[in-house]
Amino acid sequence: MSNILEVQHLSIAFGGVVAVDGVSFNAPKGEILSIIGPNGAGKTTLFNMVSGLYTPRSGSVRLQGKDVSGLPPFQLARIGMSRTFQNLQVFFRQTALENVMIGRTRWEQTSLIADLLRLPSVRRQNAETRDRAYAALERIGLAHHADTVAGNLSYGSLKRLEIARALASEPTLLLLDEPAAGCNAVETEEIEHIVRSIAGSDVAIVLIEHDMKMVMRLSHQVLVLNQGRILARGTPDEVRNNPEVITAYLGSHAKEVEHAAG
Numbered sequence: 001m002s003n004i005l006e007v008q009h010l011s012i013a014f015g016g017v018v019a020v021d022g023v024s025f026n027a028p029k030g031e032i033l034s035i036i037g038p039n040g041a042g043k044t045t046l047f048n049m050v051s052g053l054y055t056p057r058s059g060s061v062r063l064q065g066k067d068v069s070g071l072p073p074f075q076l077a078r079i080g081m082s083r084t085f086q087n088l089q090v091f092f093r094q095t096a097l098e099n100v101m102i103g104r105t106r107w108e109q110t111s112l113i114a115d116l117l118r119l120p121s122v123r124r125q126n127a128e129t130r131d132r133a134y135a136a137l138e139r140i141g142l143a144h145h146a147d148t149v150a151g152n153l154s155y156g157s158l159k160r161l162e163i164a165r166a167l168a169s170e171p172t173l174l175l176l177d178e179p180a181a182g183c184n185a186v187e188t189e190e191i192e193h194i195v196r197s198i199a200g201s202d203v204a205i206v207l208i209e210h211d212m213k214m215v216m217r218l219s220h221q222v223l224v225l226n227q228g229r230i231l232a233r234g235t236p237d238e239v240r241n242n243p244e245v246i247t248a249y250l251g252s253h254a255k256e257v258e259h260a261a262g
């Protein structure tokens, strides 16, 4: 088992309130590690530290064995780390393909995203960028909508589009922040299928997700965060049978989880 990502003792505080407190975990190649926990547990904040948006108060991040602590997001993207955001980050007036091409910035000569956001310059990007963005759309089943203006796509398609954009940079590590949030059962199943297939291509995946059935079906390992700390970790079976987890977090979701077990 080779770890693509190694996170050690990450902590951060906002205005004296500790939001993430000494969290460590590894994400192995080709596996799906899910992070669950109630709203406000610190899941997104953890991603923000791992992906270089927030500077941790303490701790370290290693990517493929290399210490990358403190590197900004665009540099992390260049060496294989890619992520999606909890809220849609879509440019609604641009086509699906153009939205994905933005994810290729790490391969372009210019690193200024602002340049790329001007439509004419997006159009001028070379054929390779276009081809690879198209390939990413194919992987998430949206190639037939390449030229559709994003504003005309369904919500479920937009959530997939965000995954395509993250894939376009050809990551070895993919961080997904609630990729199925707000999706219906059919859309959730499509996203589950896509996530599994990405892991199948040897990418390490860290998944934040509230859909417990999806988490239980997909994950190799599950990490339970509660008030910034790790409450439990283990296989889906271990986590769902952990009495502490059931009391602290799954209480309100307990039925859902039992259901997912069956």
Ligand SMILES: Nc1ncnc2c1ncn2[C@@H]1O[C@H](COP(=O)(O)OP(=O)(O)O)[C@@H](O)[C@H]1O
Residues within 6 Å of the ligand: 014, 019, 037, 038, 039, 040, 041, 042, 043, 044, 045, 046
């Ligand atoms: N930039 C920030 N400034 C102040 N507080 C923040 C900031 N980001 C997150 N927090 C706080 O950190 C805690 C964890 O939030 P978050 O990571 O978004 O939780 P989750 O993703 O698990 O729902 C919350 O109390 C939130 O208000």
Ligand SMILES: [Mg+2]
Residues within 6 Å of the ligand: 043, 044, 045, 086
């Ligand atoms: Mg969050």
